[in-house]
Amino acid sequence: MVGDKTIEKMKLNRFNNCENWFCPVCAWKKTRKNALKISSLMQYLKEDEEKEFLFLTLTASNVKAEELEDEIEHYNQSFQRLTQRKAVKQADKGYVRKLE
Numbered sequence: 001m002v003g004d005k006t007i008e009k010m011k012l013n014r015f016n017n018c019e020n021w022f023c024p025v026c027a028w029k030k031t032r033k034n035a036l037k038i039s040s041l042m043q044y045l046k047e048d049e050e051k052e053f054l055f056l057t058l059t060a061s062n063v064k065a066e067e068l069e070d071e072i073e074h075y076n077q078s079f080q081r082l083t084q085r086k087a088v089k090q091a092d093k094g095y096v097r098k099l100e
């Protein structure tokens with residue numbers, strides 16, 4: 001027999017990941033969950049706030065595993081500098097950022 005506590009735990013764990021960083025199933029679940037959140041947020045901003053969206057993709061060359069941490073740090077600093085530019089500040093009312 002399954003007690004209430006176990007059911008609650010199952011509900012909580014249903015969307016939890018298996019803690020394997022490279023698990024494709026968990027990555028897919030997380031992506032789907034985020035996409036749903038972002039899509040309802042975008043719908044609200046478009047309809048109720050009458051905001052427009054810009055989609056920006058920034059790419060960089062691949063780096064070796066041991067250089068990845070520095071590269072991410074460099075990327076974050078560069079992105080921060082971009083958001084501080086006057087033209088960007090004037091147009092930008094917020095953003096969603098994803099690093100892959």
Ligand SMILES: [Zn+2]
Binds near residue numbers: 020023024026
């Ligand atoms: Zn998993």
